Amino acid sequence: MMYTPINEFIRITKDAYLKGWHERNGGNLTYRLTKDEVEEIKGIFNAREWVELGITVENLKNEIFLVTGSGKFFRCVELSYEENMGAIEISPCGSKYRILWGLTNGAVPTSELPSHLMNHNVKFSVTNGSHRVILHSHTTNIIALTFVLPLNDTIFTRELWEMATECPVVFPNGVGIVPWMIPGGNEIAFATSELMKKYDVAIWAHHGTFCSGETLDLTFGLMDTVEKAAEILVKVLSMGGKKQTILSHEFKELGDAFKVTLNPECLK
Ligand code: 2HA
Ligand code: ZN
Secondary structure, rough: OOOOOHHHHHHHHHHHHEEEEOOOOOOOOEEEOOHHHHHHHHOOOOOOOOOOOOOOHHOHHHOEEEEEEEEOOHHHHOOOOHHHEEEEOOOOOOOOOEEEEEOOOOOEEEHHHHHHHHHHHHHHOOHHHHOEHHHHHHHHHHHHHOOOOOEEEEEHHHHHHHHOOOOOHOOOOOEEOOOOOOOHHHHHHHHHHHOOOOEEEEEEEEEEEEEEEHHHHHHHHHHHHHHHHHHHHHHHHHOOOOOOOOOOHHHHHHHHHHHHOHHHHHHO
8 A cells, every 4th residue: 555645755756767866876865744644654654773863953853754765776766665765753852763664674764864854954944844855866967067167156056047047936045065075974964954054955066966845846846947957057068158148137127027035146
């Protein structure tokens, strides 16, 4: 038997794989279940032992997440979901987790669990709990751009905004950049979560992208929009660069027309 939030989670892993963002075990996805969803699926839970997180996530105490597994392939989630994903619960003290369902045959949550949980922890406070999803993808064109654009939030944002008129409406605060760091640990998790105070998109230089959002579809859509802008920019640069573009005053008019406040640092 399959359950609705689990079905949705599986659908996103499949779509993201088909986008070409999840070679081998690349990328990871976590979703914080609503209270109603927990009620809906708790019949399948079977709690295992508590495990130390190595960090404390104050805002996530007792929260339950669907997560992809460490070393697991997005390609395989749909084919054998109980082996490749699972549900985990954060302890009442916020410093441990336990597996409630899935992650069979000794599997454990994603290697990027510190980054995911620290991002969720920050987003919980800055969005009053409305953000529930963190998606990390190995977005080909964004990664390519981290080799040629300055690793600067404002410059990266402006270049991406210019590539499609709706970009500033979809990510009005812009994107943040984490310089190259070793993945999987607490240091990169902290750097990413600092950016998540301001942005919904954090790019890891020469590695990939983190997106935060309210729903699985919105978060996937944000990743898709950012990566598409990056693809256009790669094409434009390959054709010899911009000959004309959208100007700052035009972005201001767009912000007014769509009633969104665009990050003023990127409008200079
Ligand atoms: O292999 O994407 O960042 C999973 C990852 C690590
Ligand atoms: Zn990665």
